[in-house]
Structures are given as structure tokens and as C-alpha cells.
Amino acid sequence: MVGRGGVLRRTGGAVVLGTSLLGRLRRRDPGDAILRRAARLTLVASVVFFGCRYGAGSSTLATYGLFGTIAAGSFAQLPGPARRRARILVQSLPVVWALIAVGSLLAWSTWAAAGGMLVVGFVVAFAGVGNPRLVGLASAFQLFYILASFPPYQPGTLPERLGGVTLAVALLAAAEVFLWPDPVPVSYRQRLAEAADGIAAFLDATAGRLTDPHAAAVDRDTRRERAHDAVTAIELNRSPPASAPTAAGAQDRALRICAAALREVLAEADRLAADAPAEPIPDLAAARLLSSCADTTRAAGRSLSPGAPAVAAADLDGAVGRAEAAYPVGAGNARDAPDVPRLCRDATALALADQVRVFAVGCRVATGARLVGDDASSGLFEYARHSPWTLYWWQFRSHLAPRSAHLHSSLRLAVALAIARVAAGVLQLTHGFWVLLATLTVLRTSAADTRTALRPAVLGTIVGAVVSGGVMLLVDELIVYAIVLPVTMLLAFGVGRLLGPVWQQALFTVLLTVVFAQLGPEGWRLAEARLVDVLLGTVIGVLAGVAMWPRGAGHDLRYNAARYLAANADAVDQTVQAVLGAVPPPEGALDRVRRRMVLIDSSYCQYHSERHDPHRQQLNWDAVLSAGHHVLPGAESLLRRNPPGCLAGWPEAAALLRDSAGRLRSAYDTLAEEATHGGTAARPPVSTRCVDQLDRIRPLLGEADLESVRHLVEVDRWLAGLADSLTRISPPAADELVGHRRKP
Incomplete structure (x- = not known):
């Protein structure tokens, strides 16, 4: 009985531990997005690797197929819905082919490959300045060149290399769409549209406040609070990098301008709400203009939805024209003292309308609609009249400057990868591309980020290498590694990512060991090579991060x-x-x-x-x-x-x-x-x-005419x-x- 009780206690403890671990994973991945992605990657990588290695009997096909899956599925960071990600993957194939071809042709010499790495590393990283798609694909593109630029120098195997990568990317793109697709994430455009709706509701309430100070004060305060919460939600520091509009393209740039315009609209609306007259003014031009601004803001926000019609600012322009025409009227005349508070309200309403127009034009640019007439009158959107290639050239030229953060990070990465390639070639490391992979993993845009990434990379690799070496000393059967490969993939792509960087690096090290155990006869020394290569790569990455623009x-x-x-x-x-x-x-x-x-x-x-x-x-x-x-x-x-x-x-x-x-x-x-x-x-x-405002201006009024007072007030x-x-x-x-x- 005691023995059985001990067994039960141990079994119960294992169940509790497993349940606790599962609960921890679910909390870190509430929508199972990471686990779904890991399952897709595991299935595609297993099909490609087993089909190429054991079906076609080609190690080259298997290597490039597997690393093509890892690069495009794990290193690439692509935002948006599944179909968009799949389309970007397929469209990137010509660039992938070119990088593999160049790397394969330069693999004959360490210095030629390092020179190519310097050029490719800089161009791929710096190209993200102008093309938003390359931002998420940069690490994947660099990995394709890195893999191909190492010996053996076998240009004759180029068709197999390209075939393996093409098969991997095509299957991965199909899996993104048809295998457990992720739910469509809430996009930045949707949050921008919600903010526009909230602000429009507040503008309607503020317009009512101007003509009737006693109207629905509680409802107005509620709308104001909701508008402020919605505007706070569109700040970039509240958006993950994958969904934030941080690219240099015309549409992302317009979305950032739209967010800034909404913040200013809300600030002007707050001022108008605080300036409500003590007595109702039924025919107040500012209130009529505010209602038109609310309609335009709401329509512009809704135009950001797919398939929605583009917004036109004609109605708002008409309302602004009527408000400008009525501006001096009713604010006093030549014989009466100017009504400065009313002039202030009108000026604020016109300033608010200016920002609403910026928002409306920005929404047109963000949806790809063509600008007509004076839509770029503010000067903020003059860039949208030019072709994408012209915009990219301007963007590149503006960042070829000593203080450009993009230039610094691109040069830092390119130099670090080139040095790593030279070190791997001179030392004749068997798996030298692991050195560059470690450099690419550790190196960040600041020394603080590089230092943060250093510890998990080193510690995880040590743990993974020890485990891998022990397993390879005990197990020498190829079939065992083939059986456990899908399990290690699922752990590395999913569980490791959820448990943290150390676990992710350790499990990725085990995965690489299991893969190469099926591609070569190196045995336990493979784990040793992995550890040495990663340590060398991290040292190079840290030195580059500290020496070159570390801040x-x-x-x-x-x-x-x-x-x-x-x-x-x-x-x-x-x-x-x-x-x-x-x-x-x-x-x-x-x-x-x-x-x-x-x-x-x-x-x-x-x-x-x-x-x-x-x-x-x-x-x-x-x-x-x-x-x-x-x-x-x-x-x-x-x-x-x-x-x-x-x-x-x-x-x-x-x-x-x-x-x-x-x-x-x-x-x-x-x-x-x-x-x-x-x-x-x-x-x-x-x-x-x-x-x-009245207290500041009253002493200056004297005999000034109404038009001059209006200019001074505005x-x-x-x-x-x-x-x-x-x-x-x-x-x-x-x-x-x-x-x-x-x-x-």
C-alpha cells in the first residue's frame, strides 16, 4: 500500500507539474497563435526534410528546404492576415533565388564571400528604409545568403538549392492560408478608425455644448473619456512592431500623420468644450463647422476599412468657407466692442477643421487613393503625388546622412556579419554559418539590446550543446533522430518561444543537432562545434554592438x-x-x-x-x-x-x-x-x-477695426x-x- 501510495503521489505530482506548465503556456499564448504557427512550421519542415532527404535522397535539397522553412517561417516577421503574409512570401522568391545564387558563386573564396556579405548585409538592411516588406524579411534574406556562401563550393548544385528553398517557401505560404490560419489581428487602421469614431462622437457633443450649454453633460463627458482612450490606443509605443505603421512607404507615413492629426483634433475639441458660452447661441458658426468636422472625421475613419469608398473633403471645405465668411459677422461691428470670446471659438473651430482636413487627406493616401486638386495643400502630403520609386529614392537619400539611425544599424550589421564570415573561413570551421547565425541573433541596434540578448544566447547554447552531446554519445541510430525530429521542431518553434529566450536557444541547438545527425557522421562533436561557433558569433556581435554607434x-x-x-x-x-x-x-x-x-x-x-x-x-x-x-x-x-x-x-x-x-x-x-x-x-x-484671451487682448482694442482684431485673435x-x-x-x-x- 505504501509503495502504491508513493507511486500515486509521484504520478499526481507529475500531473500537477504538467498541468502547471500547460497553464503557463496558455497564459503566455492565450489565442494559441504561437503554437499554431509552430505546428505549421513543424509540418512543413518535416514534409520538406523527409521528402528531400529520404524520398529524393538529396542532402542538398533537404538542407535548403529545411533552412528555407526556418528562415521564412521563423526569422521573417510579417504582419497582417494570412493571405497577405503568404503573398509576400511568394513575391520574395526572386530575391531569395538571387541571394542564393550570389552566395553560391562567391563561396569559392573566404574574402569574396565576406565582401559579398558586407554588400548584401548592408543593402538588405538599408532597403527596409524604403520598402516596408523588406523590414520583416531582412533577417531571412541575410540567412539565405549566409547559408549559400559557405563551402563546399559547388555551383552545379545550384538547381537543387533553389529547388529546396522554392518548395519550402511555396508549402509554407500554402500552410499559412489553409492550415490552422491565425485569426485576423486588429490592425492599426482599425484602431485608427475606432479613434476617429470616438472623436467624431465627442465633436458632435461639443457642437451641442456650444449651442446649448445645459445639454447632456454626462454623455459629453463619457464621449470625451472614450475619445481620449481611443487616441491613447493609437500611440506607437502601445503597438507591437509587427502591426505598427513604422515603414517608410507612403501609406504607413500617412497613417502616422493621421494619428498626429487626431491628437490635435482632440486637443482643439477640448479647448472648444472648455470655451462653451454661458448662454446658448443657436446660430453659432463654430458649432455648425464642428458638426461638419464630426461627419468628415467619421467618414474618413470608415474609409480605412477594406472596400470602403474614399472620403472627399468637399463638404468640409464648404463648411470651412461658410465659417470663414461668417467669421467677423456677429462678433461685433464697427460701433460695438468685438466679441473676442466668440472670435476665439471661431478661430479654434477653424484650427480644428484644418487638422480634420489633414486627417481626411491622410486617409486617402493611406488607402492608396489618388490625390486630386489641392489635397496636398498642407504640404504634409506633397510626397504622395510622386511615384513609389521617387519616394524610395528620396527616403534613401535622406538617410545617407551621418546622423541616420538606419544607416548606422545597417553598417553595423553588415560589418559584423562580414567579420564573422572572415573568422569562420580563416578558422576553417565545419559549420561556420552558425557563427553568422549567432551574430545575427545577438546583434541589436543598441548596445543595451545586444547585452540583453547575449546571456540567453550563450546560456541556452551551452545547455543545448550539453544535452545534444550526451544524447549523441548514447544514441547512434539514424532512425531515432528521424523519429524525434518533429518533436524537437515543435518544442523549438513553439514551447521554447513561450518559455523564454534561454529555452528557445537551447531547444534550437538540440533541433540543429538532430537535423545534422541525419546529414553527416560527426557524432557528439557536432554539439561541440555548435557551442564553439555560437560563442565566437556572440563575441563578434557584442564587439560590433559596443564599438559601432552603441547608443x-x-x-x-x-x-x-x-x-x-x-x-x-x-x-x-x-x-x-x-x-x-x-x-x-x-x-x-x-x-x-x-x-x-x-x-x-x-x-x-x-x-x-x-x-x-x-x-x-x-x-x-x-x-x-x-x-x-x-x-x-x-x-x-x-x-x-x-x-x-x-x-x-x-x-x-x-x-x-x-x-x-x-x-x-x-x-x-x-x-x-x-x-x-x-x-x-x-x-x-x-x-x-x-x-x-480676452484679458490679454482687451487693453489693445481701442479704436482697432474688427478685421484687425480678428487677425490678432487668430x-x-x-x-x-x-x-x-x-x-x-x-x-x-x-x-x-x-x-x-x-x-x-
């Missing part, structure tokens, strides 16, 4: 942010000077803002994929980028409604505006200093309520809105600092 995109982002904020300050100052008649329109200053926006935008996109130092205070980079999006359309619309020199004959107004612009420039300079050196100081909130209101946008550039909350790492 990653964060350093470049701070530098580019400082120059971007300085350009914004110049544009604001020159816009004010133009209104006062001191300088011509600031076309050059606005153009500098656009150019510097490209670099900070791309630096932030790369920064988004890095691990951030938790001990270093971070800026709200989404708000930093939004500052420029506020300046550009705002300045252009302001100068359209308030032509240069419109306030030239009013010295008191000139003194007030220059004082406001000077304080704003100081705020930009302070923020640029904080961005450069890290840390942020608390900034007091800026009042943008119309009652405070310019001063714009400066106050810019100052308010700077107060929002504060450290994000701790739960918003989501560190994302590139998958090994």
Missing part, C-alpha cells in the same frame, strides 16, 4: 528631435514676423520642418523596436512629432486667412505677439535641450480659454495652442513604456 536609435532620435524642434521654432517665429509685415512668407522655414520631419520620424520608428533604458526618463515622442504636424498646416492656414502684413500697422499687437513668440521659442529651445541630454522638467499648463490663439501642445510633451506613464525586441 542605437535613441541617440539619433534625440539629436534629430533637437534640430526638428529648432526648425519648428524658426517657422513659428517667421510666421509671426510675416503677419506683422517684417519678413516675407516663411516658405524656407516650413520646408526645413518638412525635411527634418523625415529624419525624426524614421528615427522614432527604429527607436520603437528597441529596448529602452528604464532608468532614463523618456519624452512622449508621439507628442514631439505632433508638434510639427501642428505647426505646418496651422502656419499655412493661418497665412491664408491672415495674409502677410495684415497687422503691420498695429504696434501694440506686434509687441504682444513678439512677446508670445519669444516665450514660445524659449519653450522650444528648452525642450530641445531636454531631448538632447535626457530628462524633462515639469511644464506649467498653458491657458487657452477664451476668457483668458494669431495669438494659434501661438497659445502651440504652447499648449508643448506642455503635453512629458514623460509617458510607466505602463506605456512597452519595450519591444526583434525576434531572434
